[in-house]
Amino acid sequence: MPKEITLTIDGQTVSVPPGTLVVDAAKKIGIDIPVFCYHPKMEPVGMCRMCLVDIGRPMIDRASGQPVMDENGNPRIQFGPKLDTACTTPVTDGMVVITQSQKVASARKDVLEFLLTSHPLDCPICDKGGECPLQNLTMGYGPAESRFIFEEKMHLAKHVPLGELIYLDRERCIQCARCVRFENEIADDPVLGFSQRGRALQIVTFSQPGFDSIFSGNTTDICPVGALTTADFRFGARPWELKPAASLCNHCPVGCNLTVNVRREAAQGGKLVIKRVMPRQNENVNEIWLCDKGRFAYHYAESPNRLTRPMVRRGDELVTVSWEEALAAAADGIRSTGGELVALAGGRLPNEDLFTLRRLADTLGGKVLLSTCMGGGDLVSQVGLTPGSNLADLGKGDAILVIAADLHQQAPLWWLRLKAAAKRGASLIVAGARPTRLERFATRVIRYRYGEELDVIQQFLDGKFPEFSEAQNAVIFYGGEGMDMLGTSALAQACTGLLIQTGHFSRPNNGLVPVWLHANTQGAWELGIHPSGNLARNLAEAGTLYIVAADPAGDDPTLAEAMEKASFIIVQELFLTETARKAHVVFPAQAHFEREGTFTSGERRVQRFYPVIEPLPETRPDYAILAQLGEKLGLPLEGRAPALIFRDLATSVSSFRGLDYTRLAETAPQWPIVGRGDLYYGGTTYENREGLGCTLSAASQKEGWHPPATWAGRMPEHTFDLDRMNAEGLVWLVPVVRLYDHGTTVTPSTLLRERLARAEVSLHPATAERFNLKDGQPARLQLGGKEYSVPVRLDETLPEGAALIPRSCGLPVSSPHGVKLEPVIREIVS
Incomplete structure (x- = not known):
């Protein structure tokens, strides 16, 4: 551990790790420095200047390189002529920070007055009213009245749909760029940006469909004003009317922590009604983020189509x-x-x-x-993650293998966290039959044909990929794409053998993680x-x-x-x-x-x-x-x-x-400290007061445990065989997971209807040519004894001989198998 740095903030001494920013050091001892553009989960930019503080540093004698002492034997502190931004300034030994002075107060007042020059001041109708950092900081640090005339303010469009999920009020935006930076840095979806210049500067979406990101809702949490609002909550309630209740997301195996805001409504007979779903901090699970499926697919609970009587x-x-x-x-x-x-x-x-x-x-x-449709959960019970594990701890010297899974679509928060681990220096190996979003951050990409998953693991066992045997910690995420339950069971067994051979089990941050389709399959x-x-x-x-x-x-x-x-x-x-x-x-x-x-x-x-x-x-x-x-x-x-x-x-x-x-x-x-009264620091995410949960012990940690038998070394015979498929005129139909599926708990959410997976079959152009199919042309597909007409989409990145179709897209397809494809000449009524 590097030696900690000691400094003084408003007379309080604090010791923090090197590289800590002044704003975070102050937060650790309960001193709040107001911010707008800064967020503890993103890189600092120093744009808004709200965090200005007075910083003094020990005077250093140029000849000796030692601090200059005063008459009392203490280092002389020299303050600069100007204030510094606390969000971009790293701490140094002996630093003295003053956050409360007339000079600082005057600067904060000026910054707020400048931000309000073109702000609409529509607090009585703004959705952010009651949890608005700009409103709160203006009350605490701003001028008592404005010197600017309302008619001279810059008036921009209000209630602009960035997409069907998020609305923008351009007048309220203070150009902090939090939303843009979140999408660029954390979500890796550069779909937002600035347009125009000066007072006309405004947020725009660069994607089609608009705001095409599965993490878009998080921007409304971190927006420090009412510029970004969600379609479900916009004009729906005021924050002080809401009652928070702790819950969990039940849409995937991550287990994201939620706070559900409810309110009694006369229109519903006085019943409690869900008004919005917000993140609840759990740095071991979802940190302070949610994917849009977890945020918006809650309407099934209040659906009028629910069963109500036996x-x-x-x-x-x-x-x-x-x-x-x-x-x-x-x-x-x-x-x-x-x-x-x-x-x-x-x-x-x-x-x-x-x-x-x-x-x-x-x-x-x-x-x-x-x-x-997946197997191997019994092996996860033996060599899965153990107490003390946290994906946030993985970094330089550690290895992560993801095989047969598309985490961006199947478990988005795992995708975010593994991407972050790769950024910290972890060796991220992604093995799949087709490209996925995670490959962009991988140190090694392994491409195989469906049916060759075990061959990939054998290469690890043979030492072809040394990252795993040399890693301090190693975690394997396995999915089931292209395989049935027997195939995934064999893959899980092979992965277990690899973990045992390399010694990566029975201790924190090592083990096997299954990418199940549901929240409690491992349970x-x-x-x-x-x-x-x-x-x-x-x-x-x-x-x-x-x-x-x-x-x-x-x-x-x-x-x-x-x-x-x-x-x-x-x-x-x-x-x-x-x-x-x-x-x-x-x-x-x-x-x-x-x-x-x-x-x-x-x-x-x-x-x-x-x-x-x-x-x-x-x-x-x-x-x-x-x-x-x-x-x-x-x-x-x-x-x-x-x-x-x-x-x-x-x-x-x-x-x-x-x-x-x-x-x-x-x-x-937990760090960062969020969900308190200072909504300007971490956003409107909620503090976790209801429980962080406990990781189960693994069977391998118990005395007398014996490793499971080794696997057979090959996939079951009925899996993908390209030569056989070609000879029989078949294509290997592979159900793939799409985030917005047609599941029981997703389709009742009208907000997501435009994003639901479409029933279409994706083919490599060479495969399509073999079946005389063209892009956009309907193909005849037989499933369960019935014929369906499914549009074709060509994709050069897909493997030849395979046909990908979304799982749970309204068609009865749940496991991979060989099928025939034919061009549709006449209309098919299924």
Whole structure:
């Protein structure tokens, strides 16, 4: 550790690491220096001059190079003739900083008066009113009245849509460039910039569609005025009317921490209504950022299409009934079938519900299967990340491998954090069959053909890529693009072998991270709930089929057909999905915003989420439904509170041992200090007072652990084989993840409709030529026994012989397989 530097700020002595800026050193001891352009997560630019302070430095004797002492034996301090910007000045030993003086106060007053020369002063109607740094700093440091005439102010366009998600009020902009710098430095989306000069300077978007960035909402958090607002919150409420509630994002395996702002509204009968979703600081997870999917895809919880009453099948129809009648019908159905109970659970189901579902199935002699297209979660339990891990700690001397995953689309905050690790000097290796956004920051890019994933790992094992064996710490992120569950299981096993061979496991910042499609898939694996090698057969042979938070019928026509053979089907869901339409009993479940529970992220961090809004009157939490059904069957299941279920869970599952809701709610000091009253420093992100979560221990850390068996060394035979595909006139259809998918919890958000993934097939031009297809031409595609017309998009960066299609784009495609493509001559009605 380098020697810390000691200085004095307003009479207080503070020691900080070399390179610390004066504004941050002051923050560490509770002294607030006002800023507009500076942000602790971005490079300083010194544009606004609001942070001017008086800085003195020890006088140095030129001959001896030693400080000049005064009569008391203290170094003489020499102040400069002008004030310095605290946001661009690094600390030095013996520095003396004065932030409160007449000279400083006068400068701050002048800066604020200058900023207000063309500001519209529309505070009574501004969305930022109540949490506006300009308003607050003007009250604290600004002039009592303006010397400028309103009619002489520069008037610019108001309420300009930069895109469908973000609005710009050009009159309010103070040209701090925070939004531009965020998009350039952090998001790597240079889609915003300045146009014009002087007083006419204004923010513009350079992309089409406008403001084309998946992180656009963060600019509204860090904007120090009301220039940028989100489409969902604009003119929707005033900040002081809002009640904050802590939650978690449930759209991907990162586990971003949220603060959901709610308000009671007369138009909704006095109900609590979600007005906006904001980031909650967790420097171990999402820092202070959110992707736009996590920020805007919350409307499903309040959708008018939610299930609100239990339903029972009467002939060919589902009819609404009372809870008592629905529970009795479900219990009678389970008793009458006589066959094995097979439960299928989705990865968006919280830990408490998964645990209760497994207990129900175990007690009835049945089994619980996990609905997922990826394998390897059992290996993650053994060699995944361990307590003390933080991606922010990875840097020079460390290595990161990302294989078969597009983090920008699948887990955006991991993409941000790995990009930052590469900037700190970590060796970032990206291996994939096609280019992804992360490759721009990689120290090594490995291109392979689909089906050759294990060959890549073998090259690491053979020492072809020394970065891994030489690294101090190493983390592997693996996905499932181009593979089915068996293929990803083999890949996870190969990656595990690499980690074990190089010694990168069982200690912080080392291990295996799966890029799951859902928020709590790893939680299911930790609880012993695994997928099936042949899900269709399991569904078809079930006596009672119990499906919770999964839609197999909507995902795959083969699974829909298999479900028809089950004797009795029970479904717990938010919406009337294709699977729910086939059920004999349907229970309306609560959204995670309506209850509390826990998720386990891909990094194996267990975190609590809390109730945000009141549940719909006739809905119940999944764990409560299961417990009440268990009561009908004479089975004692805990269903009173998630905390009690989690207590039993932690006792039963070794990796959770020692955890409880109290420990999960613990917090610790975080840097930067944000979410306090000084909104000008970190923006409107929220302080985390509800818990940072805990990372599970890994099986490899326990005494007596034995490494898993080595993998077979090749992919299962049914995976991609270009020569065979060519010979049979097939193309390898690869479902790829798009951030804005057509999932159950995304499509209800009208804000994102323009960004939802389109059903199109992407081909290399040579592949398209082989099938006589042209760019934009519709192609005939057969899926699940039905024909679909899908437009073709040509892309020279894609591998030959493969056809990429968005997963969950409205077409029933869930796993890669060989298909034929033909030009459409006549219209196809699917």
